[in-house]
Amino acid sequence: MVTNMATIETGAGIGAIGDTGGNAGGSDLRLERVTKRFGAFTAVDDISLTIPQGSFFALLGASGCGKTTTLRMVSGLEDPTHGRIFLGQREVTDLKPYKRPVNTVFQNYALFPHLDIFENVAFGLRRRGIKDVKAQVEQMLDLVELGHLAKRKPAQLSGGQQQRVAVARALINQPQVLLLDEPLGALDLKLRRQMQIELKRIQTEVGLTFVHVTHDQEEAMTMADTIAVMNSGRIEQLGSPADLYENPASTFVANFLGQSNLIIGEVTAKDGDTISVDAQGQRLTLPAARSRVDTGRIIAGVRPEKVSLATDAARIPSGHNVLTGGVVSDTSFIGVSTQYLVKMPWGPQVGCEEMSVFEQNTGREIHRPGEPVLLHWDPAQTFGLDGAQDLDAGSDLDDEAAA
């Protein structure tokens, strides 16, 4: 699928919809204080965000966090209770879905069962009054490598093929924003990975704005330029995948995206760009730039892959943060790495009872359950969060996130 999509004729198609603002920045998608309530339940709570034109944006969160509702409001299938939505300079809040230059790839594909593939893909073009659709449709079908199936009905295609038809059907209309509602959920792992790469490549080639809704954090991190992590209708944090991963803003993001080891402590000192923390009697330091607070209660966190185990304190490089009192409770050999659970001497109210440590299998010593060990890591890899948060936020949703 290397064809250059830009060669597809745009014709008068988009003009029929209205102002498209093809100039850079002219088609930024902007949500302004958007809220959606269903009776007493608030699904989307006062969200404002700007998605630059041409970016690949992901809305990430667990089921029920409001991400799909937000998407539907952008597409027009749901009306916001409050707030406004803009495409470039043009307010689209009250526009019907069939008047917006926005298309959706639905979670269950929603291919029209009574039409064949050709007609499915041509549907949007026909509704906009374009008479001669043959060339465009054939080109699009070739792009997704389904040209030979044009006369089949959706029921006769495999899941992966149906998914590609759904994408083709949306893309052919050259929308200003393409919305994807967990489109890869029904595919098996290998196919999913393949489609992730394809979608990313299409997006880069074509330069359309993609907004992708998913609960799979790996998927979001692989494909998106910017991710918004949503929780209970609000955006917890917005940023690039690396940003979110290395500098989470809250325990929710820290636990939801990957895994984190968290401990509650008190800031003892701040000199220059280093913060010292007393965590359950153990002394830790972290860069001030990576901490959200610099006084009072703090939650210090470190990702499992940054931590190493040692049995002999003398072998630990100087300057490392060290946690003592740990006993290995579980060892899992994953192949690439060995994942340890280390039981710490404190209770769950003040930190992770069992800390996770991922060590790459580069010939290191394997520690067995029952061994007392020391945990150590480079202090620069520590991040600090506001101490007044729930330590477990976002962590029990991990089952879904890891899907």
Place this chain on the structure above:
Amino acid sequence: MSALTTSTAAANRSTAATVSGKAPAARATRRRSPLEWVRAHVLATTSVLIFVFLLAPNVVMLVMSFNSPIGKYNYIWHQFSTDAWRHPCAVGDICQHMGLSLEIGVVAMIGSTVLGTMAAFAMSRHRFRARPAVNVLLFLPMAAPEIIMGATLLTLFFSTIGSGSMGFWTIVIGHIMFCLSYVVVTVKSRLAGMDPTLEKAAQDLYATPRQTFMKVTLPLVAPGILAAALLSFALSVDDYIVTKYTAGDQITFPLYVYGAVQRSVPTQIDVIGSMMMLVTMTGIAGMLVVGRLRARRR
């Protein structure tokens, strides 16, 4: 490493044991007596018997249509004859009555299908406060005894337009009335089976509500509407009780048969019944065949 080799050796030894050992004795298959076979298949046998019960009269009707009876009642087999088939309209005004039934059937079919489909859309797509009450109202005609519907309609017509004016249209009114519920149920269930995202997808792809309805909703619901139409046609053509009370002096086919039974049962009755059956069966078989062909052509 030594642990690995010992375990492999053990595995080899165990497979060797089974391979070299005697082949397991062939599983003895007990011969089952017919009674045991029936016990195991009691459900299937019962069902077959019940099917026989359900279909016997149709078969009998078909067979008797080839009968040449002694006397006026075609109840007992006498001798084979195709007379009645060659002269199906020879008795009384039987074909006129059938024609009237068919006419009424078409009108009632159209009326109830149009009204009922609109109602089905309203009931399944929208939530509104009167829904439970309307549900009950739509359900009652299906559950009510026909004699009540007929008798009460008679009192209505009698006290409003007088008994002299009852005829074709009063029959049609009654038929549409009891067909409505069946149409609503049939179309509703078809609508319920339709993926609701499809209409959203159409809107997403620039179809106005009208276009969405014409291009997506209607084609997908059409089979249900067709089924509902055929059902109301069948119910109307075959109705006796309600028709009896609303017919005035008109005579439909069922009214004719019921009245005639007192005096005689000519073979033509079986012939026309068989024709109805054959038409229905051919129609359904035809639809199935067309469906299979269409699926196979891919």
Place this chain on the structure above:
Amino acid sequence: MSAQTVNVGVPPAPQPIGEPEPAPRRKRNRLPYLLLAPTVLWLVIFFVVPIFTSVSASVQEGSLDQGYTLTWHWANFSDGWSQYNGQFGRSLLFAFLCTVFCLLMGYPLAYFIAFKGGKWKTLLMALVIVPSFTSFLIRTIAWKTILSDNGVVVHILNDLHILNFTSAIGFTVGNHVLASPAAVVCGMVYNFLPFTVLPLYTSLEKIDPRLHEAGADLYCSSLTTWRRVTLPLSMPGVVGGTLLTFIPAVGDYVNAQLLGNPNTLVIGQSIEHEFLQDSTGYPVASALSVILMAATLAIVLVYVKRAGTEDLL
């Protein structure tokens, strides 16, 4: 085209949560009412209103020549009841027997099709329903041939001396099956069986067959699995099928007319008699209808209360 400005009137000011909202964006939807109106009107005028005219007619008296006047002639009810209570009772009895037999026969059939039908399911169900598309009168008349004295059925029953037994308790008459209560019930069962099978099938078909496997895994025999798992889950179908069979059966009289005798009169025949034979009988016939209506309405209301209205359709 120049970019449009955003400011169209004053947008709703962003409200802090907790304050009353401005008018919601919901449009008043009149469409369902419009779509529904013709049907509802039709049913109200031709189903509901006639009930009232019937009630009114039931307390009138008069004749075709003199006209009918509303005199609150309650004697219509008492006369009707004293004359025809036997027929009422017989109607209920026949309907009851018919429903029981329909259940006994319909349940196994529906079960068989739903669980053992496999890819033939639709075909088998069609086989159940399609015969009903031929004139039911003619098919019922066909029973006269099947149950005739010269027929195989009667011969077998006579040889097995079953008829002696059933005649003794009044189900059949002498050596015949026709013109007896048994024939009437047989005809009714035949006519109403599809009405029982269809709701049963719909309900059974929804049951996940793996529940049977779970039952077997948890030490249930086939019978116990049916009793503890399938039957409770199919109850909506049982109740629905029973209702759709019993109520219409109470009012049925075609079977009694074609397959019965003067001793098996049911209320439908009496109502017809009063209506159409004798013009003074019009109020009495209406009174009889009202009594019948009240009885069936009571049963339907009890059912609706227990099952809720959404399950009806």
